[in-house]
Amino acid sequence: MKFECDMISDLLPLYKDEICSDTSKKIVEEHLAECPACRKIFNDMNDISIDEKIVKEKNEVIDSQAKFFKRKSAFAGSIIALIFTIPILVCFIVDLATGGGLGWFFIVLAAILTASALVVVPLMMKKNRMFTTMTAFTACVILLLAICCIYTGGNWFFVAASASLFGLTVLFAPFIVYRRPVNAYVKNQKGLAIMSAYTVTFAIMMACIGLFVGPAQFFPLAMAISAPLAALAWAIFAAVRYIRANAAVKTGVSILAAGIFSGILSHATAMAAVTTSNTGVTYYSDPWLPLMLSIGSAGLLLTGIGVLFGMIKGGKKNENK
Template sequence: MKYECEMIRDLLPLYHDKVCSNVSERVVEEHLEECAPCREIAKKLKNTAYDEKLQIERESVIGAHARKVKRKTFMVGAYMAGILMIPVGVCLICNIAIGHSLDWFFIVLASLMVFASLTVVPLVVEEKRGLCTLGAFTISLLFLLLVCNIYSRGRWFPVAASGVLLGLSVVFMPFVVYQIKLPKPLHCQKGLLVMTVDTILLYGVIIISHFYGRADMIYLLKGLMINTICLLLPWVVFGIIRYLKTNGLIKAGICTIIIGVFCAFINDVIALVLEGRLHICILNADLSRWAMGMPMTGQGNTVDANVWLLTLIFSLTIGICLIAAGVKKSRKPMENQ
């Protein structure tokens, strides 16, 4: 027998409570297959009726308590919704009485809807609470913006709405995608889905803002080009983290180098797109001289160049160290075999 019975018997309570590691679990199971006395002890441990009774009792008590809490929470939510109807009613009457039509009433209504989405909805809804709250909040917020836009006779709603959607999507989209059930091909590509939606929304904000500002077409094209160049960084980093099949240290090393190189040269690339002339800032670096340069033109400025040079050196050093550590780590298990 590979393992001593005594050792296995020490492990049995942990194995029974399912708190031991996978390795220990496998060892215990292998041993139990071969050893009848230990198997007997394991069986006794399993048949402790007291344990099971306690479990059933615990579950029933917790279940009853949870149902009670749920009912109470729902009632609080319902009362709250009722109370919110009072200002809605008052404003409805006042608006008709004073203005003989409904205009600012809709702003009050929409504001209260935003408030209710964050207070009443989470109390009343039972399943997918976070998702419903977020959905209600987004819709009521967009409604509030639309109403304000109409009231102020503006045309800023598309800009505001696309910006709000982008912000909410960047922060909350990962949680939403995590909670909902997606169809098969998308199921394993949640990260890709989030990145794609955020990217499309970002381009949307730029295009919509352009038409709101009624600027020259060339600015839109330059803006889209710069946006595309800047988006390369998050997309490349995402691709490495999600799809590169290697260990975490190597991924971290590659990402560190890419981010360092990107930061050191991105300003030069943007300047090239905007002004059409290539000027590599880092070539001005002189670590013995830290001068801000001439006012206005910035001629002779070495601070920027020095900072980017140091960023590049440090990120390359850290990145190479991480990759080396990662390679060493990935070789180790092979040597052991």
């Protein structure tokens, strides 16, 4: 009987799904009629509520584990925040005791805040973790720069802050845009949002540098160089993102745009650097210009090849889908 039960239990799943032969079906039915143990196994198999119960229990375990770890990480966050306050407190007391003002205290405070933005914030935050951490870090870096600038009596704050803002935006924007809460606002215009963030922070940085070093000498040349490059970046982005055509067409448009803009850029730079002597001979006033233009063109060419490669790969991936 035991040997038979083993065989029947092997057959039961096939029998249940009605994919066994008629002979097997007959054998199983005859056995079920006279064996209560196998009948019970078969009835349990049909009882879907058992599956549901298992899923429910599994979810409850996962939920309670998640809550446990959230509590743990909030606790770890509080401990680290507490440890971080020690140097702040020490500096506060030492600064007061030596009577030299609170300069060092503020610098250490801002530096520790910057560190805790990266360490404590992700541990304490329950949602929007990535967004909050990166925003807090950026704000703290700018605060730190402001305090250092005030303390050292410098006038470089806006240059340093706008450059940091641009650099951190380049670094963080691709991560932030895919996560809450930003992803809800940008929906499927993520590329556009990233490009806009880059352009705005870049423009702010250039404005700050220009005002710092002197607008008259900075802006004409800076605009001549960066405006075509920004336009090129936007043209390639628009071609890749919005043209409804295959990869070869997009690549062609991108390389054409690169060609046009590198031509404009070379011409503008060459015009700026060319001088006509009183004998009527035109020569480059900057002997490095031909070399720089060659390096720039080589860079653009490499970018074009990279774009081409990426598109061929991307195209293949899409074909495989």
